Amino acid sequence: MKIKRFFIYFSTLIIMGFMVWTLINSPDQLSFATYPFIYVKNADLNALDKQAVNDSLDEFSRENNLVIVKRIVQPTKEGQRFVYQKFGAGDLLRGFPEAPKNIQGISSVFGQYLVIQGELEEQRLANQFYNFGYQVEIFEKESVISIVVAFLAGSSLSVLLILVFTFTALTLVLRIKDLRFAGIRLISGETIWSIIFRSLRSDFVDMIGALLSCILLGWGILVMQGISQDRILLLLFAGQSLYIVLLVFISIILSGIYFFNLKSMNLISIIKGKLPLHRLVGIILFCQFLAMIVIGWGTSRIPLLIYTYQEQQSATKKWDPHEDLVNISFNVGKEINSMEAFDEEAKLWYPFVRDEIEHQNALLVNHNLLNYIFSDVDPQGNRLTDYVPLGNTLFVTPNYLNEQNISVDDILDTQLEDLKQGQFVLLMPEKLKEHSDEYQKLYESHMEMYGLDSGEEDAEILFDFSAVVGYVPNNQLRFIYNHTSISSKQFLLDPIIVIVTPASLGNTFSSRLFWMEMISDYFYLSDFDQTVSKLKEMDLYSSVSTVSNSRQMYYEQYSKLRMELLTLIASTVIGVATSVLLFNSMNLLYFEEFRRDIFIKRLSGLRFLALHQNYLITQLTVILLGFCLTVFITKSLWTSIAACLFFVINGLLILYRQMKSENKLAISVLKGK
Known part of the structure; x- marks a missing residue:
């Protein structure tokens, strides 16, 4: 139980780390995505001028007790920065910095407008701009869940899958151990429901503890970074909760399988050690298949990303002199x-x-x-x-x-x-x-x-x-x-x-x-200052979205690539560790189900390959299917062969080690102990 508790806390911490990193890098964009907005994109020939639009929009906001803001991209030396022009009598919310007066003065009518205080349908706001003589497109707000799901892209998705496989394997192993004592508990008067609830309760307590701990830790990190918007904290909570709900769902599903296994067997069979493991075997085989695909995909991408990273890194000395x-x-x-x-x-x-x-x-x-x-x-x-x-x-x-x-x-x-x-x-x-x-x-x-x-x-x-x-x-x-x-x-x-x-x-x-x-x-x-001055002098500044530092943009790409590479390596390492655990789980199930048969066949003189023929064929079938799909996905034959050989060698070594351990218990097995 300790290892499972550690994994629940550790995996939740990993998810928190991914989310906090993303939230720190783009807090205003994520907060903005949670609001519906309209996009003013073109003007008719008889459209009102900018000052008339601003005055009319401000009057409309005050009459309806609204705060409407226009999103403006302000060119800065640090790159892209969003600021906002306010219409109405209220104050701007945290996370919506007000645009300087000079920026408001040179910005055009075109852009994105949203209501951050008060109640107003987007269509009514759009109608105002239609009346002003402008063409408008309406965009609905992104749901919190859709934004969180957007986090699960690229290498972070592989990490999530690996964590899910690992949790599934650990849960199955513990359910197997519970099955050994299920007969004794049933004799002592416990019901099947109470046995199942015992394991679920333990999982839920650990999950709630991990959720609260990581949310508090993530909230503390965000506040230290100066990010305290309610909607950003809601995204953190939603992301962490979504992962925990996923673990709860897996735990309930596996407990359901556990319940039907117990229900389908009589008490005497359970006491004798005839455990109903066929469904659990199928689940672990499927997890092995998926783990091989994820590891094969990750392994094939690592050399490509290393080459790409080195290629990007090779230009740092060339970029460094060009800081302006x-x-x-x-x-x-x-x-x-x-x-x-x-x-x-x-x-x-x-x-x-x-x-x-x-x-x-x-x-x-x-x-x-x-x-x-x-x-x-x-x-x-x-x-x-x-x-x-x-x-x-x-x-x-x-x-x-x-x-x-x-x-x-x-x-x-x-x-x-x-x-x-x-x-x-x-x-x-x-x-x-x-x-x-x-x-x-x-x-x-x-x-x-x-x-x-x-x-x-x-x-x-x-x-x-x-x-x-x-x-x-x-x-x-x-x-x-x-x-x-x-x-x-x-x-x-x-x-x-x-x-x-x-x-x-x-x-x-x-x-x-x-x-x-x-x-x-x-x-x-x-030069930034000289460029901005020249743009203003030639009346072009209002057409500019950003004046971005070129070297900084290069280093941003370089940093993203490095993070992607590190994430991919980490997920692949976790995947390799998971595969070992999955094969261990499979071997444990195999010997639990066929311990007597294995010993009797060994006494009859069968050697290693003949003794485990059916099991090896099953494992090789899973590995070959995974190999074929990995080749199809990655288009990398040698990487797929390497992944396939790893699984074969790993499986044989674990099987051989488990068999030596079982031989020591052979006499006990023969006596039915």
Whole structure:
């Protein structure tokens, strides 16, 4: 019982740790998700201006005793931060920081609105904005349970499954031990119900104790971190309670099986040791099957995650000097639904991009990783290693060479300082020199798209492109400044480097769209304060959602990857330990049920394999089924073979050890003791 009590407390503590970590990292987002809200996404031609909307909404809130807030994303050096503009006479709730007046002044009408005090149907709030001349979408609040279930993703799901398997195995082992004494208790006058209730009561007491202890501990940690919103604490309570309810459900189900086993056997059979274990054997076989799949899946992912982690880690020294680089994200409330509208927006941003590059305040590093998220081959049949514009190619601005200490000859260096319209520099590794003419034609043909005057199929090319060719040494890893989650790759080996500027691409329709598309993920600005000041100066700040530190975003991805790797390793280790326990449980059941038969067969001269033939066939069948499904899921044959061999060797060793132990009790078994 002590080991089971320890496991209940320990597993509940693990779940608490996962939840507290998630709540600390995103408290305001989770609290926001528990409210319904409306999303103002577009305006009609006759829509009220921002000041009129704010005044009308504030008056509406006061008349109906409401507090309505607008969610605003405030760019900060720490990354994304949500603040709120209040409408009405009440106060903002804890966890809803008020937006500074200057932020309120430059934010647009578009965005998310919710009622945090008072009673109001979302449709009535939406109708107000319809009357103001805006298009609105209504979103229902997320239930607490759905938010908690969202925690169970990725590696945390495997941990939960492993914990459930372990609890099931431990409960079965204890039920087996209870069966040995069930006959004696029945003779002494206890009823079957009282025997079952005894074990359930013990489980419930331990579970309630674990639940209360972990909730108090988790609440204390959250308060120490400055997180005390009621809805956040409710999420913690719901998550812990959901896990405990799951354990209670398993305990009740197993007790039900235990009850039917006792009910189906007469008292004399139980006293003689003929225990009704067939249903329990089936459950443990199923747990073995599931445990093998989980372990096989986890084991197959560990090498991949280690490689990904090492690849991400390899760039830390490259990122560290760039502590001031920032990226811009666009306002989530701004909807652009046509190429013409996109070009109008791009025309507003093009002068900003041009000025920042001309003054050496911005850096372009555009790679093609996005094309290879789901496959090694893109829809055009290209691979990331192919020397084509959509393959092993970097599009950069001239200052990339200085940032990465890439040397070129003096003539080329002079040309880089003043690229004319239609010119671009094509830097190839020395190994491609023999076929340089072919690559020059290929890339010049590709660059012609940036000379188009519109997005129509018959658009005219306004000017031709010509490449200035240069060469760099072979076997060079080029840093690509990847801070996104699309890939862990941080370097490309010997890419072709295409060097462009806004002046060289011209102020064309296609060029403007190119620079507009680059801004969020591939366009790095040199300083937060300077960038924000420039955005305000050019009246672009209201279109910005965040101005995020690039290095910080990289380290956030790095940290998430490290946590995922550690979680996966921990869950796999727990899974391995669970599998040993499961096989021990299976062997215990096997010898409990067939102890006499095993001893008689041994006296008749049967050896180990013949003696346990049926049992071994059963175990091997489970392992082979698990192996086949693991190969299908993981697509990793060698990892699945390793997992299969582990289970086979582990099972044989445990069986051999158990048999030696049983041999010592053989005489007692023969006498029926």
